Amino acid sequence: xxxxxxxxxxxxxxxxxxxxxxxxxxxxxxxxxxxxxxxxxxxxxxxxxxxxxxxxxxxxxxxxxxxxxxxxxxxxxxxxxxxxxxxxxxxxxxxxxxxxxxxxxxxxxxxxxxxxxxxxxxxxxxxxxxxxxxxxxxxxxxxxxxxxxxxxxxxxxxxxxxxxxxxxxxxxxxxxxxxxxxxxxxxxxxxxxxxxxxxxxxxxxxxxxxxxxxxxxxxxxxxxxxxxxxxxxxxxxxxxxxxxxxxxxxxxxxxxxxxxxxxxxxxxxxxxxxxxxxxxxxxxxxxxxxxxxxxxxxxxxxxxxxxxxxxxxxxxxxxxxxxxxxxxxxxxxxxxxxxxxxxx
Amino acid sequence: xxxxxxxxxxxxxxxxxxxxxxxxxxxxxxxxxxxxxxxxxxxxxxxxxxxxxxxxxxxxxxxxxxxxxxxxxxxxxxxxxxxxxxxxxxxxxxxxxxxxxxxxxxxxxxxxxxxxxxxxxxxxxxxxxxxxxxxxxxxxxxxxxxxxxxxxxxxxxxxxxxxxxxxxxxxxxxxxxxxxxxxxxxxxxxxxxxxxxxxxxxxxxxxxxxxxxxxxxxxxxxxxxxxxxxxxxxxxxxxxxxxxxxxxxxxxxxxxxxxxxxxxxxxxxxxxxxxxxxxxxxxxxxxxxxxxxxxxxxxxxxxxxxxxxxxxxxxxxxxxxxxxxxxxxxxxxxxxxxxxxxxxxxxxxxxxxxxxxxxxxxxxxxxxxxxxxxxxxxxxxxxxxxxxxxxxxxxxxxxxxxxxxxxxxxxxxxxxxxxxxxxxxxxxx
Numbered sequence: 001x002x003x004x005x006x007x008x009x010x011x012x013x014x015x016x017x018x019x020x021x022x023x024x025x026x027x028x029x030x031x032x033x034x035x036x037x038x039x040x041x042x043x044x045x046x047x048x049x050x051x052x053x054x055x056x057x058x059x060x061x062x063x064x065x066x067x068x069x070x071x072x073x074x075x076x077x078x079x080x081x082x083x084x085x086x087x088x089x090x091x092x093x094x095x096x097x098x099x100x101x102x103x104x105x106x107x108x109x110x111x112x113x114x115x116x117x118x119x120x121x122x123x124x125x126x127x128x129x130x131x132x133x134x135x136x137x138x139x140x141x142x143x144x145x146x147x148x149x150x151x152x153x154x155x156x157x158x159x160x161x162x163x164x165x166x167x168x169x170x171x172x173x174x175x176x177x178x179x180x181x182x183x184x185x186x187x188x189x190x191x192x193x194x195x196x197x198x199x200x201x202x203x204x205x206x207x208x209x210x211x212x213x214x215x216x217x218x219x220x221x222x223x224x225x226x227x228x229x230x231x232x233x234x235x236x237x238x239x240x241x242x243x244x245x246x247x248x249x250x251x252x253x254x255x256x257x258x259x260x261x262x263x264x265x266x267x268x269x270x271x272x273x274x275x276x277x278x279x280x281x282x283x284x285x286x287x288x289x290x291x292x293x294x295x296x297x298x299x300x301x302x303x304x305x306x307x308x309x310x311x312x313x314x315x316x317x318x319x320x321x322x323x324x325x326x327x328x329x330x331x332x333x334x335x336x337x338x339x340x341x342x343x344x
Numbered sequence: 345x346x347x348x349x350x351x352x353x354x355x356x357x358x359x360x361x362x363x364x365x366x367x368x369x370x371x372x373x374x375x376x377x378x379x380x381x382x383x384x385x386x387x388x389x390x391x392x393x394x395x396x397x398x399x400x401x402x403x404x405x406x407x408x409x410x411x412x413x414x415x416x417x418x419x420x421x422x423x424x425x426x427x428x429x430x431x432x433x434x435x436x437x438x439x440x441x442x443x444x445x446x447x448x449x450x451x452x453x454x455x456x457x458x459x460x461x462x463x464x465x466x467x468x469x470x471x472x473x474x475x476x477x478x479x480x481x482x483x484x485x486x487x488x489x490x491x492x493x494x495x496x497x498x499x500x501x502x503x504x505x506x507x508x509x510x511x512x513x514x515x516x517x518x519x520x521x522x523x524x525x526x527x528x529x530x531x532x533x534x535x536x537x538x539x540x541x542x543x544x545x546x547x548x549x550x551x552x553x554x555x556x557x558x559x560x561x562x563x564x565x566x567x568x569x570x571x572x573x574x575x576x577x578x579x580x581x582x583x584x585x586x587x588x589x590x591x592x593x594x595x596x597x598x599x600x601x602x603x604x605x606x607x608x609x610x611x612x613x614x615x616x617x618x619x620x621x622x623x624x625x626x627x628x629x630x631x632x633x634x635x636x637x638x639x640x641x642x643x644x645x646x647x648x649x650x651x652x653x654x655x656x657x658x659x660x661x662x663x664x665x666x667x668x669x670x671x672x673x674x675x676x677x678x679x680x681x682x683x684x685x686x687x688x689x690x691x692x693x694x695x696x697x698x699x700x701x702x703x704x705x706x707x708x709x710x711x712x713x714x715x716x717x718x719x720x721x722x723x724x725x726x727x728x729x730x731x732x733x734x735x736x737x738x739x740x741x742x743x744x745x746x747x748x749x750x751x752x753x754x755x756x757x758x759x760x761x762x763x764x765x766x767x768x769x770x771x772x773x
Contacts, residue, residue: 154665165551167550230545
C-alpha cells in the first residue's frame with residue numbers, strides 16, 4: 001500500500017564528494033547515487049565515520065516514515081531480498097523483514113531448520129541457488145565469522161551481515177548508535193561501557209568500532225574469562241570489576257550472557273555473575289541521573305539485568321528495537337541504490 | 345612434469361656444488377654415470393656425456409620432506425602418491441615422508457609396503473613412510489612399530505591426533521628405542537587448542553574461535569620431559585610458537601634427545617594473513633603473531649629448529665571454498681618450500697645458503713637415519729640444480745599437486761629448482 005502525494009524527498013548524503021549533493025536538477029541520478037564505498041555491509045570495520053553518519057542520517061528520515069499513519073514508501077519497489085538465517089533470531093529477522101516491507105521491497109525468509117542445509121547443502125550452494133531465483137540482496141546470519149565476507153566474493157547480490165559468529169553485527173551497532181544519538185545528541189567524548197561476555201559477542205566488536213569511530217571512549221567490563229586477548233589494542237579500556245567503572249560512564253551497554261557459557265567454566269554460577277557483573281536493582285539506583293542503559297536483546301532477566309531495568313526510564317531496550325527497523329531500511333535503501341523520488 | 349629421461353652418462357658443467365654437511369661451496373663439474381656420481385672436480389672432459397650447462401647455478405643434495413600428507417590411501421581425489429611425489433620432485437625433494445593420517449591410517453607393515461610400492465611405481469620422489477604410534481591413531485594400543493620399521497617406516501607419529509595419554513607416549517618413546525626411530529609429536533593440547541586461529545590480536549578482531557600458543561608449547565614441554573625421562577628420541581613437528589622454540593632450546597641445553605622442524609608458512613606468514621578470512625591460510629597449528637614468526641626464524645638460525653618440512657596438506661577447491669570454520673585446515677607446500685625459505689632465510693640474511701640447504705637436506709636424513717646427503721664421487725646420484733637468480737610467478741596452472749590450496753598463488757618467488765637427478769633419472773622443470 002503506497003500513498004501518493006507530495007512529501008519530503010529522501011535526503012541523501014554524499015560521502016566522498018566534498019561538495020554537498022546537488023538538488024538533482026542537472027542529473028537526477030546524482031542525488032541518489034551516494035553512498036557507501038562498498039556494495040555490501042559486512043562490518044563496521046569497513047565503514048568510516050562519514051559512511052556511518054550517512055546511514056544514521058538516512059535512518060532518521062526513515063524513522064519519521066515509521067511514525068506516519070501508513071508507514072510505507074515505494075523506495076525499493078520491485079526489489080527482493082532474502083533473509084538467509086542459519087542461526088535462530090526473532091528480532092533481527094523480523095526487523096529486516098519489516099524494513100524491507102516498509103520500503104515496498106519483497107522479502108523471503110529462509111531458515112536453516114526447514115532447508116536443504118539439513119540435507120548437507122553447503123553455504124555456497126544454498127546462496128547460489130537462492131540467488132539464481134533472482135534476489136537483489138542477501139541478509140545473512142551465520143555462526144561462522146567471515147561467512148558474509150565469503151559469500152560476498154561469490155554472489156552478485158549485495159550482502160548484509162546480520163551477525164557472523166562472534167565477529168560483527170553491524171546493523172545492531174548502527175541502531176545502538178542511532179538510539180544513543182537520539183538520546184544524547186552526539187557520541188563525541190561520551191564514555192560507553194560494555195558489560196558481559198566480550199569474547200563471544202559480535203555486538204561488542206561492532207559497537208566498539210562504531211562508537212569509537214563516532215568519537216566515544218569505550219570501555220569493556222567482564223570476568224577475565226570473557227575478555228578476548230589484546231582487545232585494549234583496539235582502543236578500549238578493560239575492567240574486571242564493574243563497580244570500579246560504573247559511576248564514570250554515560251552509557252551502560254549490557255550484553256547477553258549466553259546460556260552455554262554458564263556450563264563452560266567461564267564463570268562459576270549465575271548467582272555470582274549477577275553479583276559481580278549484573279545490572280542489579282541496587283546498581284541501577286546508584287547510577288548517575290543522565291546515564292542510559294542499552295541491551296541488544298534478548299535479555300536474560302535476573303542474570304545480566306534485574307527485572308527492574310525493564311521499568312527504568314532511561315533503559316532504551318525497546319526504542320532500540322523500533323529504531324532498528326529504520327536503520328535497516330537505511331541500509332537496504334543505500335545498498336540497493338533505491339530511488340530518491342519517494343513520497344509520503 | 346617433464347618426463348624422466350633415463351641417462352647413462354651425464355655431465356653437469358660449470359655449477360657451484362654445495363656441501364651442506366661441511367658448509368662449503370666450490371665450483372666443480374659433476375659427472376654421473378649409470379646413476380652414480382663418478383667425479384666431482386673442475387674441467388671434466390665431456391667424453392660422450394650429455395652435457396647440462398650449470399653455469400650460474402648451484403648443485404645441492406636432494407631435499408627430504410619429513411612431514412607431508414599425500415592422502416593415499418583414502419583421499420585420492422585430493423592427492424595421490426604419484427601426484428604428490430611428482431610435486432615433491434619439482435620442489436627439489438627427492439625423498440618424502442608422508443604422515444600416516446590416511447584412511448585407513450598407516451599402522452601395519454602391509455600398509456607401509458603399499459606406500460613404498462606406489463611411490464616406486466610412480467617413479468618420482470622416493471617415499472619413507474611415517475607409521476602410527478598407536479593402532480588407528482587412537483592413542484591407546486601401540487601399533488606394530490618394529491614390523492613397520494622392518495618394512496621401511498622411518499618415524500612414528502599419530503600426527504593430528506597427538507598422543508594425549510602420557511603413559512602411552514612414555515611407552516612409545518621407550519619402545520621406539522629398540523629400533524632407533526624418532527617419535528614425531530604434533531604438539532597440541534586439544535582442550536586448549538579448540539578453535540581455527542591463533543588466540544590473539546587477529547582472533548579478537550575477527551571473532552574467530554582461537555587457541556593460544558600454549559596449547560602447543562605446554563604439550564612440547566611435557567613431551568620433552570618424557571623424552572628426557574625415557575631417554576627416547578623425540579621430534580617436534582611444525583613448530584609455530586615462540587614458547588615452543590624456548591621449550592626446545594631449554595631441552596636441548598639439558599641434553600634431551602629432541603629435534604624439531606618448522607614449515608615455510610610459519611616463518612613467512614602471520615595471523616594477519618587471515619584478515620580476509622582466506623581459508624588457504626587456515627592451517628593447524630595456526631599462523632601466529634609476528635613475534636612467533638621471528639622466534640621461529642631465530643630458532644632456525646641457532647639450530648634449535650633442525651629441519652624445514654612442508655606439512656603439505658592438499659584439499660580440494662570445493663572444500664576450501666567455504667566459510668572459515670567449515671574449511672579443512674592445511675595448505676600445499678612441496679613446490680614452494682625452497683623458494684619461500686630462500687627468500688625469507690637466505691635473502692633475509694638469517695642463514696647462509698649452505699646452512700639453509702642443510703635444514704632441507706641434512707637434518708631430516710640425520711633425524712630419520714637416512715643415508716647422508718652428499719654430492720660426492722661414489723655416491724648414488726641424488727641432486728638438485730638450483731637457479732637462485734630466477735624470479736618466477738607461482739600460478740595455479742603450474743601446480744603439480746592435485747590440489748591448489750595455497751595462499752602463495754600469484755606470488756613472485758625468488759630462486760627455483762630447475763632440475764633433479766635421482767639415480768639414472770633426470771627431471772627438468
